[in-house]
Amino acid sequence: MHLSLFSSSFRRPAWLTFALLLVAGLMLAIAAPTLAQGNAGDDATSRIVQAELDVRAVDRALDADVKDEDRAALRSRAQSAKDASTQAVAELTEQLGLINARIAGLGTVTPGDVEAPELRAQRRTLTGTRTAIDAAIKRGRLAGVEAGQLIDEIDRSKAEQFSQKLSSKVPSPLSPTFWTAVLDQAPRDLRRVTLFLRQGGDQLARQWQGGIPWHAMLGCALAVLLMGPIRLGAHRLAQRRLVAEAPPSRVRRSSNALWRVIVGTLCPLAAAFVFVQGLHWSGLLPQRWTGLLDGLVFASGLAGFTAAVTGAVLMRSQPSWRIAPIDDETAQRLRPLSWVLTILTFATAMTGAFVVAIGSSRAAFVTTQAIEALLHLMLIVVTLVVLGRLRAARAAHAECDETASAGVSAGLSVAVLLAWIAVGVAMVALLIGYIWFSWFVALMIGWAVLIGSALYLTMVAADDIATTVFVRDSKVGVTLTRALGVRGSMVDQFGLVLSGTVRLALVLLALGMLLQPFGASGDPSAVFGRLGLLVEGIKIGGVWVSPGAILQGLAVLFVGLTLVRSFMHWLNHRYLPATDLDGSGRNSVSMVARYIGIALAVIWALASLGIGIERIALLLSALSVGIGFGLQAITQNFVSGLILLAERPIKIGDLVRVGTDEGDVKRISVRSTEIELADHSTLIVPNSELITKSVLNKTLSGPLGRVQIQFSIPIEADAAAVRQIVLDCFQQQDAVLAEPAPAAFIDSIVDGRILFNCFAHVASPRAAYGTRSAVLLTLLHALREREIAIGTVAQRLELVQPGLPEPRGEGKDDSGMK
Structure with missing residues (x-):
């Protein structure tokens, strides 16, 4: 009661209460952005602090000897710290821009004027916030730089370790020293194997006596189902659906091939996983077997991928679904070899896991690598021999046409030749004691075959799907054309661009996977950046010059020019024909794209040598002096060619007359223009002649x-x-x-x-x-x-005697000529 009397004596009027609430709401609304910025800034700052802690932890861990798996974890942690700091810096930079805008909105204080206390307090708060955010941004950038340096250090150490393995040498397997070391360590290795197997057997016996291991039995049953009925049923179901729904085109076959690869990889992987999980849940095997069981899962997935990819490429039992240009005889001969490759892949992965699990001696480890290298090399030799015999049989066949007798393509011939060279080098290295190098080369050949086959399948599927879905006659194309008013040619062009983009991404991904063992992180540019560590050179003008750097630059230039050539082939044969451009317009686009691509490839090669953009610009400025004095004509023709390609006063196919010569324009380059005359000869005219002199173009304004x-x-x-x-x-x-x-x-x-x-x-x-x-x-x-005589105007010749006056008005035509 006393409280109620006390509160009633201090009751405010209603209008005063409403005014106070309104003022409080306005203050909260004004302070809300600042509070939100403060919370966001605190979150970004905390992430920067965590990134700094991660960077220091990685730096301290690298001071000790780091294993391969620990190195990968440290690199991942450093990369996460770099990404977090970069994102935090971006957020803080945005907030800093807002703070600067608010400070600018307050304006500057005029000397002699007294600023209001509220404005002065606001200015002081904003200034302090800006200082804190700026300091946090600098710390974040520093953390990102340090994380990037640690990533580079980890990649360099991995590349150095890889190069050390390549150069490691042991006694030759042909020498007694090699086998003496193996025999000396054999008793200890046998005891290790016996102990490993006995521990597993004892654990299995104890757990089996305690009851029926339902988890293991269930896992085994699921594994059998996945490898048998589920896998086969998935294949049949996909083919029935594709036959019923997919259009009869390459999309049906490429989709079937991709599905076979996916199912053929995931089913063995899932089967091994559930089998191993059943063993773990039942406790049938000791903890020491964990590494071997994990190796079983990895080996099953890799073997399934090998079998699925090679089977999807060969399609021995279903030739009508085959998308690769392979005849039935080749598929029949190569399919058994692909199964041998699958078995070798599984055995290699399981052997590596078993050797690590038992902790075998170095002699036993080297011996297993030598045996694996020898088996892989023998398989490669057999495959090359089979391919050679097939090629010879096709060439010697009496009824084969000229194309078939020509044998395999030039690219495949080069690949076969390189494979023979690699096999020879690996075999010699194996015999003289470079076991790891030989083992690596043998496995890399098989890995390259798998990656190349998978890349071929995915590229064909990507092209088929993109160019079938995004075409003017498809459902998507008709919908885009009718609903959005998009032209049909634009739909076709989008499909081709999408196909080219996806295939380029697949090539880069495959290149990164192929070069992963070289110490790169999956980035092809990182691989080329690490090749210079293998060979030391001399530094000239801030640039390292060495044989390794030169080979690196040539390799990068070759890759760049190959990409340019592939892009130009796609541009000329796929994209430009789908556009509305005429022949001359296509030639202009193709010419400009070609020179830009070559320039980018050259710049990429120079950059890989350590020659930066500023040095390239300095070189071009120095060359410009020589161009100005000694290459005026070439420069003039080059500029004239660019003018012709841009303005197009003369196009390919035009009928032109240059001087007394008349013919059709066949080609326009940046230096000259080729004109085919009536006698089928070619007149090469410098472009400056077509720009500075008169040229009669009979088809410029119209074709008539x-x-x-x-x-x-x-x-x-x-x-x-x-x-x-x-x-x-x-x-x-x-x-x-x-x-x-x-x-x-x-x-x-x-x-x-x-x-x-x-x-x-x-x-x-x-x-x-x-x-x-x-x-x-x-x-x-x-x-x-009709007996009508035709002719020309009659001419009359008069002889005038000298000295006599010329008759007037006689013997002259309208022109005054006699």
Whole structure:
């Protein structure tokens, strides 16, 4: 009761309470952005602090000897710290921009004026916040730089370790020293194997006596189902759905191949996983077997991938679903070898896991690598021999055509030659003691075959799907055309661009996976950046020059030019034909793209050598002096070529006359233009001649050609009848156009003769000459039937005796000539 009396004595008016609430709401609304920025800034700052802690932890861990798996974890942690600091810096930079804008909004204080306390407090708060955010941004950038340096250090150490393994040498397997070391360590290795197996057997016996291991049995049953009915059922279901729903095109076959790879990889992987998990849940095997069981899962997935990829490429049992250009005989001969490769892949992975699990001696480890290398090399040799015999059989076949007798393509021939060289080098290295190098080369050949096969399948599938879905006649294309008003050619172009983009990404991904063992992180540019560590050089002008650097630059240039060539092939044969450009426009786009691509490839190669953009610019500035003095003509033609490609006063296919020569424009480059003359010879004209001199282009404004016929008839003849005869002769020729209509005019009457000048138009200037001849033949025949004599204006020759005055007004035509 006392409280109620006390509160009632201090009750405010309603309007005052509403005003206080309104002021409080306005203050909260004004302070909300600042509070939100403060919370976001605190979160970003905390992430930077955590990134700094991670960077220091990685740096301390690298001070000790680090294993391969620990190195990968440290690299991942450093990369996460770098990404977190980069993202935090971006967020803080945005907040800093907002703070600066608010400070700018307060304006500057005029000397002598007294700023309001609220503004002064706000300015002081904003300034302090800006200082804190700026400091956090600098710390984040520093953490990102340090994390990047640690990542580079880890990659360098991995590359150095890889190069050390390549150069490691042991006694030759042909020498007694090698086998002496193996025999010396054999008793200890046998005891290790026996102990490992006995521990597993004892654990299995104890757990089995305690009851039926339902988890293991269930896992085993699921593994059998996944490898048998589920895998086969998935294949059959996919084929039935594709036959029923997919259009009868390459999309059906490429989708089936991709599905076979996916199912063939995931089913063995999942089967091994559930089998191992059942063993773990049942506790049938000791903890020491964990590494071996994990190796079983990895080996099953890798073997399944090998079998699925090779099977999808060969398609021995279903040749109608095969997308690779392989005949049935080749598929039949290579399929058993692919199964041998699958078994070797599984055995290699399991052997490595078993050797690590038992902790075998170095001698046993090297021996297993030597055996694996020898088996892989033998398989490669057998495969190359089979391919060689197939090629020889096709070439010697009496009924094969010229294309088949030519053998395999040039690219495959080069690949086979490189494979033989690699096998020879690996075999020699194995015999002299470079076991790890030989083992690595043998496995890399198999890995390259798998990656190349998978890349081929995915690239074909990507191209088929993209160019089938995004085409003007497809459902998607019709929808885009009708609903959004997109042109059909734009839909086709988008499909081609999407196909090219996806295939380029697949190539880069495959290249990163292929070069992963070289110490790269999956980035091809990182691999090229690490090749220089293998060979030391000398530093000249801030640039390291060494054989390794030169080979690196050449390799990068070769890769760049290969990419440019592939892009130009796609541009000229796939993308440009789908556009609305004419032949000249395609030539212009192709020419400019080609030179830009070559320039980028050269810059990439120079950058890989350590020559930065600033040095390239300095080199170009120095060359410009020589260009200005000694290469004026070449520069003039180059600039003129660019003008021709841009303005297009002359296009490919135009009929032009340069001086006294007339012909069709066949090619326009940046230096010269090629014109094919009537005698099939080629006239090469510098581009500067076409820009600075007069050129007659007969097809620039329009494609039409004109036929002109001039003749005369006696004045006694019927001029109207002759005119009608001429028009009838024009109409009898199919090449003469009805619009513009043919016309016949009386040009003049001279010396008792009527001069006719007649015109007709044809579809092209190239058809004018033949049409004119045909019209003349018809006209001569028609006039002879009507006994009308035709000819030219009669000429009269008078001999004037010297000394006599020339007669006036006699013997001259209209031009004053006798």
